[in-house]
Amino acid sequence: MGLPLFRAHEDPGPSFVHFADAAGLSGPAAFGGDAPHATTVIAVRYVGGVVMVGDRQATGNYIASRDVRKIEAADRFTAIAISGSAARGIEFIRMAQLSFEHYEKMTDAALTLEGKANYLSPIVQRNNLSTPLVVLPLLAGWDRGHRVGRIFEYDGAGGCYERQDFATIGSGSPFAESALRLGFRSDLDRSAALELGALALYEAGDNDPSTGGPDFVRGIFPMMVIVDESGFYELPVDEAASHFRTIAERRTASGGVAGGTLR
Amino acid sequence: MSNFFYVAPEQMIKDRAEFAQKGIARGRSILAAIYDRGVVMVAENTSASLNKISEIYDRIAFAGVGRYNEFDRLREAGIRWADGTGYTYSREDVDARALANYYAQHVGDMFSEGPKPLEVEILVAQLGNQFRETKLYRVAYEGTISDEPNFAVLGGDAETIKARFAAVEETPATLATTLHHAVDALAGTDRTIPVSDLEVAILEDRGNRRTFTRLSDAQVSELLSG
Numbered sequence: 001m002g003l004p005l006f007r008a009h010e011d012p013g014p015s016f017v018h019f020a021d022a023a024g025l026s027g028p029a030a031f032g033g034d035a036p037h038a039t040t041v042i043a044v045r046y047v048g049g050v051v052m053v054g055d056r057q058a059t060g061n062y063i064a065s066r067d068v069r070k071i072e073a074a075d076r077f078t079a080i081a082i083s084g085s086a087a088r089g090i091e092f093i094r095m096a097q098l099s100f101e102h103y104e105k106m107t108d109a110a111l112t113l114e115g116k117a118n119y120l121s122p123i124v125q126r127n128n129l130s131t132p133l134v135v136l137p138l139l140a141g142w143d144r145g146h147r148v149g150r151i152f153e154y155d156g157a158g159g160c161y162e163r164q165d166f167a168t169i170g171s172g173s174p175f176a177e178s179a180l181r182l183g184f185r186s187d188l189d190r191s192a193a194l195e196l197g198a199l200a201l202y203e204a205g206d207n208d209p210s211t212g213g214p215d216f217v218r219g220i221f222p223m224m225v226i227v228d229e230s231g232f233y234e235l236p237v238d239e240a241a242s243h244f245r246t247i248a249e250r251r252t253a254s255g256g257v258a259g260g261t262l263r
Numbered sequence: 264m265s266n267f268f269y270v271a272p273e274q275m276i277k278d279r280a281e282f283a284q285k286g287i288a289r290g291r292s293i294l295a296a297i298y299d300r301g302v303v304m305v306a307e308n309t310s311a312s313l314n315k316i317s318e319i320y321d322r323i324a325f326a327g328v329g330r331y332n333e334f335d336r337l338r339e340a341g342i343r344w345a346d347g348t349g350y351t352y353s354r355e356d357v358d359a360r361a362l363a364n365y366y367a368q369h370v371g372d373m374f375s376e377g378p379k380p381l382e383v384e385i386l387v388a389q390l391g392n393q394f395r396e397t398k399l400y401r402v403a404y405e406g407t408i409s410d411e412p413n414f415a416v417l418g419g420d421a422e423t424i425k426a427r428f429a430a431v432e433e434t435p436a437t438l439a440t441t442l443h444h445a446v447d448a449l450a451g452t453d454r455t456i457p458v459s460d461l462e463v464a465i466l467e468d469r470g471n472r473r474t475f476t477r478l479s480d481a482q483v484s485e486l487l488s489g
Contacts, residue, residue, distance in 0.1 A: 001351070003365035004343040005336065016350075019343050025351060098350055101473075105318050105342045 001025075014106035016099040017123060039083040039170030040204035040211040041070055042180065043140040043151045043163075046193035049228030050140040050149035052079050053197035055172070055205060056220055057212025058086045066212060071223050073232040075100045078116055078141035079225050083170035085133035092127065092135050096120060113143040117152035117160050125158025138169045142227050149227065172204030172211035179203045194224060194235075198243040214244035276405075279380045283404035286382025287329045288419050294428060294449055295326060295386050296414035297397055298441040301467030301474070302388045305445040308462040316464045318475035320345040322390040323359045324466050328418030329383035329404070337366060337385060354472075359389035363400035363408055371406020380404055384417040390466035390474050416448075424448050438465065439486045446487065458484050 004023050012018035020026040041054035058065040070089070074080040074096050082089030099119060104110050111119065117139050128134045139152040153167040154160055165184050168176045179200040188196065201222050205213020214221050221244055224235040251258070291307035293315060304326050306315040315334075316326045319341045327334025341362055349357045366385050374380040384403055391397035399411040409415075413435065416424045428448035432441060442463065450456045463478040478486070 001344060001347055003340050003369050004347065005340045005369065016346060020347070020350070023343070023347055025347055094350070098346055102342065102346050105346075106339060108312075108314060108317070 014103045015119075016102035017095065019102075039070060040168065040172030040176050040201055040208065041081040041083060041138055041170055042166065042168050042176050042197050042200050042204075043079075043081070043138055044166045044180065044184065044188065044193045044197050044200075045149050045151060045164070046188040046190055048149070048190060049142055049226060050079070050151055051190065051193040051197050052081060052138075052140055052223075052225040052227070053194075053201045054081050054223045054225075055170075055201060055212045056215075056222060057210070059210040063212075066215060066218065067220050069223060071225050071234075072097070074116065074139070074141075075104075075110070076231045077144060077227060078113065078139065079227050079232055081138040081140075081169065082135055083138070084135040088127055088131070088133045088135045089137075092123065092137060095123060096137070110144075112145060113139075113141045113150055116141070117162070121154070121158045121160045123158075124154050124156075128156050128158065136169050138167055140167075140227060142229055142231070144229075147229065168200070168204075170204075170211065172201075172208035175207040176200040176204040190226065190228075194226075194243060198222070198224065198240075199247060202244065202247050214241070214248065216245075216248070276375075279374060280405060283374070283380040283382050287384055287404060290328050290418050292416055292418040292421060292424055292449060293326045293328055293386065294414065294416050294424060294445045295388055295399055296428070296432065296441050296445055297399065297435050298438050299435045300438065301390055301465050302397060302399070303438060303441055303445065303463065303465045304386070304388065305442065305449060306462040307449055307456055307460055309460050311459075314462060316462055316477075317342075318464075318473070319362070319387070320349065320357050321354060321472050322392065322395075322466060322474050323357065323362065324388045324464060324475050326386040326388070326417065327383055330381070333381045334383040334385060337369070337383065340369075341366070341387075355394060358395065359387045359398055359400060363387040363402055366402045367406045367408040369406075370402055370404065374405045386415055386417055388466060390468070392468075423451075427451065438467075439489045442483070442486050458487070 012022045043050055043052045052071050054070040056067050058068045071079055071081040072093050080093055080096050082092055100111055100116055136154055143150050151163045151167050152160055153163055166180045183196045202213055204211045221240040224240045226233045293306040295304040304316045308315050313331060317338050319325045325338050325341055344362060345357050370381050387400045389398045399415045401409045401411050401415045414428060428444055432444045458480050461483055463483050465476050466474045468474055
């Protein structure tokens, strides 16, 4: 690639997607046969930020991978998660990370969280309406201007919706959502939000064949992420493991039954 | 019908060089130097928002002197080139030398074929790692590119500033010492530059992928007073 110079009226501005189109970097989305897809990812708001929990399994006709990272830091204060086609999803995360950083370098100012959420809409729309490899992202982060954690979810056509409580994406959503609906309170603190998120993911992993629960044999556990005023933080494996071990031990003791309480 | 008069190439180049030099000499200078842990870039800039120094990529920074609209367009092209290259290949494939060469080609083309030469000088700085060395590439208005060993001065009175800095800074020192020397060299003996008129940025490994950091007035004051 040569030096990408544009005349003022043709300049793509600080948007990396527009630049990639103008420079011919973004090829047409391809269609393949058996694409691995996946997932349950959960985002829960709590008083000082947001918590995200995501499983690690990619599933085609069989389990394609057991240690996929479906949640990534889009930038220091934003987490992005994907469900649907793994190939398109990973590309989607890359495009989001690059776009936010590109904007920041071009303009010397960071996008607002709402700006980032809106920016992703047409990318989702373009992917989902032009290929059968559907991707649905989930964006959660710390809004530095309003000093609050916020969650944005998307529909298949790229519509962006802010959620005040929690959001789930992926095939395990119904099960995770049931647990969240019963357990969510608006005054959750961080540890309660982590516990609820882990429980909801455990439920999804228990019922949905495309969602990987905790894997005690291989020592692979769902990712647990916090975004608060100090930024994106991923819980170390030991800590994530202990959340799931506690749930598993309780369930083992009660013979696999939740027993009427949310635990 | 218009008439075309013959102009000897020597004369044309001389005229164009004079034109570009005049434009560049009007602005304030920038000094970039390698210190023991990274690269520091110091510009005299009364504007707090129209930057002369900017981040290009994880380990690459840009500095420009001369006409703001001209070097800012090159800055934008550099960010696009770097992000585009990193997206197409990998982040580690983004190399400052390749970017400096593109700048040199474009600036050189504009010098010899453009409607007027660009009145800019560009610096591309790269922080080294296990794959690449720490480098300072300077691109002059006529498209010559030079690989400056320990420090580089762009703009106005470059030779004088260069001599002043070379006299005090021998081997790469600490950030505070190098910044001190840089500000003294830019100011000269008969004046002091207020901290609010300094734009300072560094490339240094501080545990993050992105190594570019702007230093605030408070941070600069603290380093200069230490």
